């Protein structure tokens with residue numbers, strides 16, 4: 214193998230985790246990030262055991278445990294009546310069943326832990342404010358053309374390019390796949406609230422999931438219970454591509470005006486929302502192209518209805534790093550990685566889409582869903598996720 218660096222485009226969760234994983238294998242890494250700094254706005258992430266075990270194996274367990282929380286349980290409620298429909302134990306039960314925690318973590322805290330670990334690795338060169346703009350490759354390496362916001366261009370020499378540049382990936386286009394994600398008809402509204410301002414029902418150390426017609430709401434505590442994270446997802450006609458934009462408080466409350474009183478009370482306390490139009494696409498079949506490949510959302514975005522997008526990105530990094538250590542030839546390693554990840558990513562995407570449809574059912578179908586949930590024992594409900602959380606990437 215060559216000493217030229219592995220060039221990674223994008224320092225999101227996928228890129229940072231991969232840089233760290235490769236550095237731990239003593240491989241030189243150059244991590245290129247388009248933004249001039251990482252500034253995550255207030256939002257939470259659920260990191261399930263299939264991903265937390267990988268972060269723990271990277272030695273991040275102690276740092277993450279200091280900033281992540283473990284919910285005691287998941288409670289599913291009917292959004293219109295407030296009735297509890299189903300639930301399952303999380304916390305200790307997850308650790309016992311899957312040997313790893315189910316974490317709730319602020320996105321900024323996860324990025325900070327990853328970034329600190331990346332910065333402490335002498336083998337990783339980190340460059341902010343530089344976007345991947347072009348690629349040439351031959352049998353021995355790659356030349357990656359980059360560009361800063363003020364138009365300064367540079368060419369980097371590496372052994373490979375790995376695109377961790379998210380849903381709107383430039384790397385995929387450079388590999389010959391310019392197909393675009395499509396709008397799903399869902400919009401996510403996200404907010405955080407100081408916990409003392411939240412109505413009492415929302416202060417429990419639990420993941421709350423409320424299901425209503427054409428909409429659902431998820432909430433959970435962050436930062437040792439000081440902050441409540443709220444995600445409200447509604448079916449929508451119009452979309453705006455990109456990361457997030459400010460949301461209008463009155464429009465959000467209008468969408469939930471027929472919901473149970475506790476939800477309306479919660480929403481009335483939220484001063485500021487951020488909106489994401491949700492886009493989707495199947496995994497990119499040509500994600501391995503010679504000495505270049507894709508990971509995370511660039512390869513296979515996952516709708517948030519299973520809380521698995523970041524988890525899949527983290528799984529990718531483990532499989533990719535192993536494949537690289539098993540094959541001397543990078544092109545072969547990348548093909549093997551894509552072949553291995555394709556079915557898992559496709560299944561997780563499908564299950565997430567399915568959840569979205571079920572969560573948003575309207576009457577009379579929602580009555581059947583609620584009846585079924587009410588008659589599902591907690592242990593049976595938990596078993597539905599075993600295939601997902603027990604996975605050892």
Ligand SMILES: Cc1cc2nc3c(=O)[nH]c(=O)nc-3n(C[C@H](O)[C@H](O)[C@H](O)COP(=O)(O)OP(=O)(O)OC[C@H]3O[C@@H](n4cnc5c(N)ncnc54)[C@H](O)[C@@H]3O)c2cc1C
Pocket residue numbers: 222223224225226227228245246247248257258259260343344345346377378379380381382383384401403444489508509510511514515517520521522523524525526
């Ligand atoms: C509402 C919502 C809730 C979610 N909740 C969860 C959850 O609970 N659990 C979970 O696991 N997942 C969740 N997800 C999904 C998760 O956020 C994403 O799957 C994850 O952030 C993808 O990480 P990534 O590193 O692949 O991409 P990104 O986070 O998009 O990072 C890509 C990086 O590449 C950079 N970049 C872009 N173009 C270039 C370029 N040309 N050159 C260099 N750099 C570039 C970007 O600036 C960015 O930093 C949620 C998503 C949404 C929308």
